[in-house]
Amino acid sequence: MVTKIFGEFRENIPKTYHEYLELGFSPTSLSVQQRWRNNGLSADFVADYLTTFLPVYDADGNNLEKQRDVKNTINYIANELLENAMKFNYEPSEEPIKFNLHLLQEPSTTVVLAVTNGISPDSLKKLQAFIQDLLASDPDEFYIRQIEKIARDEIVANSGMGFITMQNDYQAHLGWKFSQSDHQAKNLTVTTMVQLKF
Amino acid sequence: MDIRAIEGENYLVQCDEQTATITFEGSLRLSGPDAYAPIAQLMRDLLKQGPELIKLNLRDLRFLNSSGISMISKFVIRVRSEKTVNMIVVGSQNTPWQGKSLKNLQRLLPSLEIILD
Numbered sequence: 001m002v003t004k005i006f007g008e009f010r011e012n013i014p015k016t017y018h019e020y021l022e023l024g025f026s027p028t029s030l031s032v033q034q035r036w037r038n039n040g041l042s043a044d045f046v047a048d049y050l051t052t053f054l055p056v057y058d059a060d061g062n063n064l065e066k067q068r069d070v071k072n073t074i075n076y077i078a079n080e081l082l083e084n085a086m087k088f089n090y091e092p093s094e095e096p097i098k099f100n101l102h103l104l105q106e107p108s109t110t111v112v113l114a115v116t117n118g119i120s121p122d123s124l125k126k127l128q129a130f131i132q133d134l135l136a137s138d139p140d141e142f143y144i145r146q147i148e149k150i151a152r153d154e155i156v157a158n159s160g161m162g163f164i165t166m167q168n169d170y171q172a173h174l175g176w177k178f179s180q181s182d183h184q185a186k187n188l189t190v191t192t193m194v195q196l197k198f
Numbered sequence: 199m200d201i202r203a204i205e206g207e208n209y210l211v212q213c214d215e216q217t218a219t220i221t222f223e224g225s226l227r228l229s230g231p232d233a234y235a236p237i238a239q240l241m242r243d244l245l246k247q248g249p250e251l252i253k254l255n256l257r258d259l260r261f262l263n264s265s266g267i268s269m270i271s272k273f274v275i276r277v278r279s280e281k282t283v284n285m286i287v288v289g290s291q292n293t294p295w296q297g298k299s300l301k302n303l304q305r306l307l308p309s310l311e312i313i314l315d
Contacts, residue, residue, distance in 0.1 A: 032229075033229070036227075036229050037207065039227065040208070040225065040227045040261075068292075068294060069294045072293075072294035072295055073294070075261070076261075076263075076295060079227060079261075079263055080263065080264055083227070083229070083263065083264075083265075087229070087230070140305070143302060143305075144305060144306070147268070147271045147272070147275065147306060148275070150268055150271070150272055151271075151272050151275035151276070159268055161264040161265070161267060161268045162263075162264035164264075165264050165267060165299060168302070169295075169298040169299045169302070170298060
């Protein structure tokens with residue numbers, strides 16, 4: 001398939017001169033239900049880990065409140081990305097789920113979180129349609145529209161509330177890349193990327 | 199006094215029918231609408247009793263994932279459709295997600311009162 005990119009996506013972030021973390025999950029080792037609690041544990045860990053390196057201060061030179069805020073933001077977003085990857089990973093493809101996080105100083109602080117998972121052709125179509133709708137809509141109006149749909153039971157699991165809240169409540173910049181797997185050419189993968197500027 | 203509770207590994211949800219208060223504590227990261235169904239049912243049962251004012255106490259809810267936000271949003275829309283029921287949400291300034299996400303509920307139900315202390 002031809003690689004497709006939506007939203008704000010950065011490729012080839014060099015692994016030099018900055019902090020980064022990578023986590024890998026083998027999709028065949030445990031069921032989604034059995035591994036569900038690990039999403040929270042992983043999100044808690046990466047948020048706590050990153051806090052050490054964040055040079056953030058508020059107007060009074062005190063960084064505790066700001067650190068708590070940044071930590072909460074990274075925790076929420078890491079958790080949402082991992083939950084989505086576990087839920088929508090296409091298990092027959094046996095693609096590993098890869099999560100990574102980069103702390104860039106360029107010179108302002110940017111945190112990049114990304115997760116890659118396998119995706120079925122059907123889910124790919126649905127996700128691309130959702131992304132196009134999200135990117136073309138007013139964020140506040142889109143939130144109301146999706147919530148009203150959920151309330152009327154028109155949509156259930158794949159409501160996209162994770163992406164909407166990341167964008168609206170946490171000022172996250174979202175991007176997606178759809179491509180062939182690095183492991184097996186027949187597999188499709190999606191990488192979801194979130195950038196946060198502090 | 200009747201108090202119903204739902205407890206999980208990292209969370210506790212309690213409904214006090216006498217005061218029409220639902221209290222959430224801990225960290226809620228359940229996997230989706232099915233996993234949240236018992237909590238959603240607890241909330242609907244309270245609404246069915248037709249209290250004048252429903253209070254959600256989220257002060258000690260440190261974390262709520264987007265599926266949980268969807269569940270609470272959906273409940274707010276149910277309250278809106280009842281018309282005779284008012285709702286108040288109590289939270290904490292010290293829990294950053296509450297300051298960021300709770301205000302959205304007011305867009306669904308403008309009469310909703312949110313107190314972050």
